[in-house]
Amino acid sequence: MRLILAPMEGLADVYLRRLITAQGGFDRVVSEFVRVVDQLLPESVFYNVCPELLQGGRTDSGTPVRVQLLGNHLEALAANAWRAIDLGSDGIDLNFGCPSKTVNRSQGGAVLLREPDTLFQVVKAVREALPAPIVVSAKMRLGYDDTELMLDNARAIEEAGATELTVHARTRAQGYAPPAHWHELARIRSAISIPLIANGDVWTPADYHSCSQTAGTADIMLGRGAIRHPDLARRIRQNAETPMGWPLLSQLISQFWSEVRADMPEKYCAGRLKQWLNHLRVAHPGAEQLWQGVRAERSTQALDALIRAMEADTA
Ligand SMILES: Cc1cc2nc3c(=O)[nH]c(=O)nc-3n(C[C@H](O)[C@H](O)[C@H](O)COP(=O)(O)O)c2cc1C
Numbered sequence: 617m618r619l620i621l622a623p624m625e626g627l628a629d630v631y632l633r634r635l636i637t638a639q640g641g642f643d644r645v646v647s648e649f650v651r652v653v654d655q656l657l658p659e660s661v662f663y664n665v666c667p668e669l670l671q672g673g674r675t676d677s678g679t680p681v682r683v684q685l686l687g688n689h690l691e692a693l694a695a696n697a698w699r700a701i702d703l704g705s706d707g708i709d710l711n712f713g714c715p716s717k718t719v720n721r722s723q724g725g726a727v728l729l730r731e732p733d734t735l736f737q738v739v740k741a742v743r744e745a746l747p748a749p750i751v752v753s754a755k756m757r758l759g760y761d762d763t764e765l766m767l768d769n770a771r772a773i774e775e776a777g778a779t780e781l782t783v784h785a786r787t788r789a790q791g792y793a794p795p796a797h798w799h800e801l802a803r804i805r806s807a808i809s810i811p812l813i814a815n816g817d818v819w820t821p822a823d824y825h826s827c828s829q830t831a832g833t834a835d836i837m838l839g840r841g842a843i844r845h846p847d848l849a850r851r852i853r854q855n856a857e858t859p860m861g862w863p864l865l866s867q868l869i870s871q872f873w874s875e876v877r878a879d880m881p882e883k884y885c886a887g888r889l890k891q892w893l894n895h896l897r898v899a900h901p902g903a904e905q906l907w908q909g910v911r912a913e914r915s916t917q918a919l920d921a922l923i924r925a926m927e928a929d930t931a
Pocket of ligand 1: 622624626818837838841
Protein backbone atom coordinates (compact mmCIF):
# COMPACT_ATOMS: atom_id res chain seq x y z
CA MET A 617 0.00 0.00 0.00
CA ARG A 618 1.27 3.45 -0.91
CA LEU A 619 -0.43 6.66 0.15
CA ILE A 620 0.46 9.86 -1.63
CA LEU A 621 -0.51 13.42 -0.82
CA ALA A 622 -2.01 15.03 -3.93
CA PRO A 623 -0.72 18.14 -5.63
CA MET A 624 -3.17 20.97 -4.89
CA GLU A 625 -2.12 24.31 -6.32
CA GLY A 626 -2.72 27.16 -3.91
CA LEU A 627 -3.95 24.78 -1.20
CA ALA A 628 -1.41 22.06 -0.36
CA ASP A 629 1.45 24.55 -0.09
CA VAL A 630 4.61 23.98 1.89
CA TYR A 631 2.84 24.80 5.20
CA LEU A 632 0.05 22.25 4.79
CA ARG A 633 2.41 19.68 3.24
CA ARG A 634 4.60 19.99 6.35
CA LEU A 635 1.69 19.82 8.75
CA ILE A 636 -0.12 16.94 7.03
CA THR A 637 2.93 14.73 6.45
CA ALA A 638 3.90 15.27 10.11
CA GLN A 639 0.74 13.32 11.07
CA GLY A 640 2.27 10.23 9.44
CA GLY A 641 1.16 7.65 6.91
CA PHE A 642 2.30 9.25 3.65
CA ASP A 643 4.91 7.72 1.34
CA ARG A 644 5.26 10.71 -0.88
CA VAL A 645 4.00 14.17 -1.73
CA VAL A 646 3.57 15.73 -5.16
CA SER A 647 4.21 19.48 -5.30
CA GLU A 648 1.93 22.11 -6.79
CA PHE A 649 2.69 22.35 -10.49
CA VAL A 650 5.55 24.29 -12.04
CA ARG A 651 4.25 25.74 -15.29
CA VAL A 652 6.72 25.31 -18.13
CA VAL A 653 6.27 27.42 -21.27
CA ASP A 654 9.28 27.31 -23.58
CA GLN A 655 12.30 28.02 -21.38
CA LEU A 656 14.50 26.66 -18.68
CA LEU A 657 13.18 28.25 -15.49
CA PRO A 658 15.44 29.79 -12.87
CA GLU A 659 16.12 27.73 -9.76
CA SER A 660 14.19 30.28 -7.71
CA VAL A 661 10.92 29.17 -9.38
CA PHE A 662 11.49 25.61 -8.18
CA TYR A 663 12.41 26.76 -4.68
CA ASN A 664 9.28 28.92 -4.52
CA VAL A 665 6.93 26.09 -5.49
CA CYS A 666 8.83 23.45 -3.59
CA PRO A 667 10.91 24.88 -0.73
CA GLU A 668 11.52 21.31 0.42
CA LEU A 669 14.21 21.18 -2.31
CA LEU A 670 16.31 23.29 0.05
CA GLN A 671 16.25 20.45 2.58
CA GLY A 672 17.00 17.38 0.48
CA GLY A 673 13.62 17.20 -1.25
CA ARG A 674 11.79 16.09 1.89
CA THR A 675 9.24 17.57 4.23
CA ASP A 676 10.36 18.18 7.83
CA SER A 677 9.06 14.75 8.76
CA GLY A 678 11.13 13.12 5.99
CA THR A 679 8.45 12.47 3.33
CA PRO A 680 9.93 12.73 -0.19
CA VAL A 681 8.50 15.44 -2.42
CA ARG A 682 8.16 15.05 -6.19
CA VAL A 683 8.02 18.16 -8.37
CA GLN A 684 5.14 18.28 -10.84
CA LEU A 685 5.65 19.93 -14.24
CA LEU A 686 2.88 21.22 -16.49
CA GLY A 687 3.35 22.08 -20.15
CA ASN A 688 3.74 20.65 -23.63
CA HIS A 689 7.04 22.04 -24.94
CA LEU A 690 9.24 18.97 -25.22
CA GLU A 691 12.70 20.53 -24.94
CA ALA A 692 11.67 22.92 -22.17
CA LEU A 693 10.01 20.14 -20.18
CA ALA A 694 13.09 17.95 -20.55
CA ALA A 695 15.42 20.76 -19.44
CA ASN A 696 13.23 21.69 -16.46
CA ALA A 697 12.87 18.05 -15.46
CA TRP A 698 16.66 17.85 -15.31
CA ARG A 699 16.79 20.98 -13.23
CA ALA A 700 14.19 19.70 -10.74
CA ILE A 701 16.07 16.43 -10.35
CA ASP A 702 19.35 18.27 -9.98
CA LEU A 703 17.82 20.35 -7.19
CA GLY A 704 16.71 17.20 -5.34
CA SER A 705 13.20 16.30 -6.52
CA ASP A 706 12.17 12.70 -5.87
CA GLY A 707 11.38 12.00 -9.55
CA ILE A 708 9.19 14.04 -11.89
CA ASP A 709 5.42 14.07 -12.16
CA LEU A 710 3.69 15.34 -15.31
CA ASN A 711 0.34 17.09 -15.08
CA PHE A 712 -2.32 15.99 -17.58
CA GLY A 713 -5.29 16.83 -15.37
CA CYS A 714 -5.42 20.57 -14.70
CA PRO A 715 -8.88 21.83 -15.72
CA SER A 716 -8.06 25.56 -15.64
CA LYS A 717 -9.25 27.37 -18.76
CA THR A 718 -6.15 29.55 -18.89
CA VAL A 719 -3.84 26.55 -18.63
CA ASN A 720 -5.89 24.53 -21.16
CA ARG A 721 -5.95 27.43 -23.64
CA SER A 722 -2.17 27.31 -23.77
CA GLN A 723 -2.27 23.56 -24.42
CA GLY A 724 -1.35 22.45 -20.90
CA GLY A 725 -3.04 20.14 -18.39
CA ALA A 726 -6.25 18.22 -19.14
CA VAL A 727 -6.62 19.53 -22.69
CA LEU A 728 -3.80 17.16 -23.70
CA LEU A 729 -6.14 14.25 -22.93
CA ARG A 730 -7.64 14.89 -26.37
CA GLU A 731 -4.30 13.96 -27.94
CA PRO A 732 -2.82 10.63 -26.82
CA ASP A 733 0.08 11.16 -29.21
CA THR A 734 1.05 14.43 -27.51
CA LEU A 735 0.92 12.69 -24.13
CA PHE A 736 3.24 10.07 -25.56
CA GLN A 737 5.67 12.71 -26.87
CA VAL A 738 5.71 14.66 -23.61
CA VAL A 739 6.34 11.62 -21.42
CA LYS A 740 8.95 10.27 -23.83
CA ALA A 741 10.83 13.59 -23.95
CA VAL A 742 11.07 13.73 -20.17
CA ARG A 743 11.81 10.00 -19.81
CA GLU A 744 14.65 10.18 -22.32
CA ALA A 745 16.13 13.26 -20.69
CA LEU A 746 16.56 11.55 -17.32
CA PRO A 747 18.67 8.60 -16.20
CA ALA A 748 16.69 5.34 -16.05
CA PRO A 749 16.49 4.97 -12.24
CA ILE A 750 14.71 8.32 -11.92
CA VAL A 751 10.97 7.95 -11.67
CA VAL A 752 8.80 9.72 -14.24
CA SER A 753 5.14 9.59 -13.26
CA ALA A 754 2.07 11.13 -14.83
CA LYS A 755 -1.28 12.26 -13.45
CA MET A 756 -4.35 12.37 -15.63
CA ARG A 757 -8.14 12.52 -15.46
CA LEU A 758 -10.48 10.01 -17.15
CA GLY A 759 -10.68 12.27 -20.17
CA TYR A 760 -11.52 15.77 -21.30
CA ASP A 761 -15.23 15.71 -22.21
CA ASP A 762 -15.72 11.94 -21.95
CA THR A 763 -13.80 8.72 -21.39
CA GLU A 764 -13.46 7.72 -25.04
CA LEU A 765 -9.67 8.18 -25.13
CA MET A 766 -9.09 7.03 -21.54
CA LEU A 767 -7.39 3.74 -22.34
CA ASP A 768 -5.46 5.19 -25.29
CA ASN A 769 -4.15 7.92 -23.01
CA ALA A 770 -3.13 5.50 -20.26
CA ARG A 771 -1.40 3.20 -22.77
CA ALA A 772 0.37 6.15 -24.44
CA ILE A 773 1.76 7.21 -21.06
CA GLU A 774 2.94 3.66 -20.31
CA GLU A 775 4.44 3.11 -23.78
CA ALA A 776 6.36 6.38 -23.54
CA GLY A 777 8.14 4.98 -20.48
CA ALA A 778 6.32 6.39 -17.45
CA THR A 779 7.06 4.49 -14.26
CA GLU A 780 3.59 4.92 -12.75
CA LEU A 781 0.27 6.60 -13.45
CA THR A 782 -2.12 8.41 -11.12
CA VAL A 783 -5.69 8.84 -12.33
CA HIS A 784 -8.23 11.25 -10.84
CA ALA A 785 -11.45 9.35 -11.50
CA ARG A 786 -13.31 12.15 -13.26
CA THR A 787 -13.20 13.81 -16.66
CA ARG A 788 -12.37 17.47 -16.94
CA ALA A 789 -16.03 18.11 -17.76
CA GLN A 790 -17.01 16.48 -14.45
CA GLY A 791 -14.87 18.98 -12.55
CA TYR A 792 -15.04 17.98 -8.89
CA ALA A 793 -18.69 16.90 -8.86
CA PRO A 794 -19.29 13.75 -6.83
CA PRO A 795 -19.09 10.85 -7.26
CA ALA A 796 -15.63 9.89 -8.43
CA HIS A 797 -15.94 7.05 -10.97
CA TRP A 798 -13.65 4.48 -9.36
CA HIS A 799 -14.99 1.66 -11.57
CA GLU A 800 -13.36 3.33 -14.60
CA LEU A 801 -10.01 2.95 -12.86
CA ALA A 802 -10.43 -0.83 -12.96
CA ARG A 803 -10.55 -0.63 -16.77
CA ILE A 804 -7.31 1.32 -16.79
CA ARG A 805 -5.81 -1.16 -14.31
CA SER A 806 -6.47 -3.98 -16.79
CA ALA A 807 -5.08 -2.02 -19.74
CA ILE A 808 -1.62 -1.13 -18.35
CA SER A 809 1.07 -2.95 -16.43
CA ILE A 810 2.78 -0.04 -14.63
CA PRO A 811 1.51 0.73 -11.11
CA LEU A 812 -1.81 2.62 -11.01
CA ILE A 813 -2.48 5.13 -8.24
CA ALA A 814 -6.19 5.77 -7.76
CA ASN A 815 -7.44 9.24 -6.84
CA GLY A 816 -10.71 10.99 -6.13
CA ASP A 817 -13.09 11.34 -3.19
CA VAL A 818 -11.31 9.27 -0.58
CA TRP A 819 -12.44 10.99 2.63
CA THR A 820 -12.34 8.10 5.14
CA PRO A 821 -10.58 4.75 5.73
CA ALA A 822 -13.79 3.06 4.52
CA ASP A 823 -13.55 5.05 1.25
CA TYR A 824 -9.95 3.91 0.93
CA HIS A 825 -11.05 0.27 1.04
CA SER A 826 -13.96 0.77 -1.42
CA CYS A 827 -11.79 2.71 -3.85
CA SER A 828 -8.94 0.22 -3.59
CA GLN A 829 -11.26 -2.75 -4.15
CA THR A 830 -13.17 -1.16 -7.01
CA ALA A 831 -10.07 0.15 -8.80
CA GLY A 832 -7.93 -2.92 -8.13
CA THR A 833 -4.99 -1.08 -6.59
CA ALA A 834 -3.78 -0.52 -3.04
CA ASP A 835 -2.00 2.69 -4.03
CA ILE A 836 -4.12 5.78 -3.45
CA MET A 837 -3.54 9.51 -3.72
CA LEU A 838 -5.34 11.60 -1.09
CA GLY A 839 -6.27 15.20 -1.83
CA ARG A 840 -9.02 17.16 -0.15
CA GLY A 841 -9.62 14.30 2.30
CA ALA A 842 -6.20 14.96 3.83
CA ILE A 843 -6.83 18.70 3.92
CA ARG A 844 -10.06 18.08 5.80
CA HIS A 845 -8.51 15.36 7.99
CA PRO A 846 -4.74 15.79 8.30
CA ASP A 847 -4.52 12.40 10.05
CA LEU A 848 -6.32 10.53 7.22
CA ALA A 849 -3.31 8.59 5.88
CA ARG A 850 -2.30 7.42 9.35
CA ARG A 851 -5.87 6.34 10.12
CA ILE A 852 -6.10 4.43 6.84
CA ARG A 853 -2.99 2.48 7.88
CA GLN A 854 -4.42 1.89 11.37
CA ASN A 855 -7.95 1.24 10.09
CA ALA A 856 -9.19 3.86 12.56
CA GLU A 857 -12.37 5.65 11.49
CA THR A 858 -12.44 8.29 14.24
CA PRO A 859 -10.63 11.47 13.16
CA MET A 860 -8.54 13.57 15.51
CA GLY A 861 -10.67 15.67 17.84
CA TRP A 862 -10.93 19.42 18.04
CA PRO A 863 -8.32 19.95 20.83
CA LEU A 864 -5.60 18.43 18.64
CA LEU A 865 -6.85 19.95 15.41
CA SER A 866 -7.07 23.41 16.97
CA GLN A 867 -3.41 23.05 18.03
CA LEU A 868 -2.54 22.32 14.39
CA ILE A 869 -4.46 25.39 13.28
CA SER A 870 -2.50 27.51 15.80
CA GLN A 871 0.76 26.04 14.59
CA PHE A 872 -0.20 26.64 10.95
CA TRP A 873 -1.13 30.23 11.67
CA SER A 874 2.09 31.00 13.51
CA GLU A 875 4.19 29.49 10.68
CA VAL A 876 2.27 31.38 8.00
CA ARG A 877 2.54 34.60 10.03
CA ALA A 878 6.29 34.15 10.52
CA ASP A 879 7.05 33.42 6.85
CA MET A 880 4.52 34.95 4.49
CA PRO A 881 3.94 38.55 3.43
CA GLU A 882 1.16 39.85 5.66
CA LYS A 883 -1.27 40.45 2.82
CA TYR A 884 -1.45 36.71 2.02
CA CYS A 885 -1.80 35.35 5.57
CA ALA A 886 -5.56 35.78 6.04
CA GLY A 887 -6.30 34.06 2.73
CA ARG A 888 -4.27 30.99 3.68
CA LEU A 889 -6.09 30.55 6.98
CA LYS A 890 -9.52 31.09 5.44
CA GLN A 891 -8.85 28.62 2.68
CA TRP A 892 -7.91 25.80 5.03
CA LEU A 893 -10.74 26.58 7.46
CA ASN A 894 -13.19 26.51 4.57
CA HIS A 895 -12.27 22.84 4.05
CA LEU A 896 -12.09 21.98 7.76
CA ARG A 897 -15.45 23.48 8.68
CA VAL A 898 -17.35 20.86 6.70
CA ALA A 899 -16.23 18.16 9.14
CA HIS A 900 -15.36 19.96 12.37
CA PRO A 901 -17.89 22.12 14.26
CA GLY A 902 -15.02 23.91 16.08
CA ALA A 903 -13.57 24.92 12.72
CA GLU A 904 -17.00 26.15 11.59
CA GLN A 905 -17.21 28.32 14.68
CA LEU A 906 -13.74 29.73 14.09
CA TRP A 907 -14.59 30.27 10.41
CA GLN A 908 -17.64 32.33 11.37
CA GLY A 909 -15.34 34.72 13.26
CA VAL A 910 -12.57 34.71 10.70
CA ARG A 911 -14.49 34.99 7.42
CA ALA A 912 -15.11 38.73 7.45
CA GLU A 913 -11.79 39.73 9.03
CA ARG A 914 -9.01 41.15 6.89
CA SER A 915 -6.54 42.37 9.48
CA THR A 916 -3.99 39.83 10.65
CA GLN A 917 -4.07 41.38 14.13
CA ALA A 918 -7.77 40.57 14.42
CA LEU A 919 -7.04 37.03 13.27
CA ASP A 920 -4.24 36.73 15.84
CA ALA A 921 -6.79 37.62 18.50
CA LEU A 922 -9.31 35.04 17.23
CA ILE A 923 -6.64 32.32 17.24
CA ARG A 924 -5.62 33.30 20.78
CA ALA A 925 -9.27 33.10 21.86
CA MET A 926 -9.55 29.64 20.30
CA GLU A 927 -6.41 28.54 22.14
CA ALA A 928 -7.82 29.82 25.42
CA ASP A 929 -11.15 28.03 24.80
CA THR A 930 -9.53 24.69 24.11
CA ALA A 931 -6.81 24.91 26.79
C1 LIG B 1 -7.35 23.48 -4.97
C2 LIG B 1 -6.89 22.32 -5.82
C3 LIG B 1 -5.73 22.45 -6.56
C4 LIG B 1 -5.27 21.38 -7.36
N1 LIG B 1 -4.07 21.50 -8.02
C5 LIG B 1 -3.57 20.44 -8.71
C6 LIG B 1 -2.26 20.47 -9.29
O1 LIG B 1 -1.51 21.46 -9.15
N2 LIG B 1 -1.85 19.39 -10.00
C7 LIG B 1 -2.64 18.28 -10.15
O2 LIG B 1 -2.22 17.32 -10.80
N3 LIG B 1 -3.86 18.21 -9.57
C8 LIG B 1 -4.32 19.24 -8.86
N4 LIG B 1 -5.54 19.14 -8.22
C9 LIG B 1 -6.29 17.87 -8.28
C10 LIG B 1 -5.94 16.98 -7.07
O3 LIG B 1 -4.59 16.59 -7.11
C11 LIG B 1 -6.84 15.72 -7.05
O4 LIG B 1 -6.65 15.04 -8.26
C12 LIG B 1 -8.32 16.07 -6.87
O5 LIG B 1 -8.51 17.01 -5.82
C13 LIG B 1 -9.15 14.81 -6.58
O6 LIG B 1 -8.71 14.16 -5.43
P1 LIG B 1 -9.47 14.34 -4.00
O7 LIG B 1 -10.91 14.01 -4.24
O8 LIG B 1 -8.76 13.35 -3.10
O9 LIG B 1 -9.30 15.78 -3.60
C14 LIG B 1 -6.01 20.18 -7.44
C15 LIG B 1 -7.19 20.07 -6.69
C16 LIG B 1 -7.64 21.11 -5.89
C17 LIG B 1 -8.90 20.93 -5.07
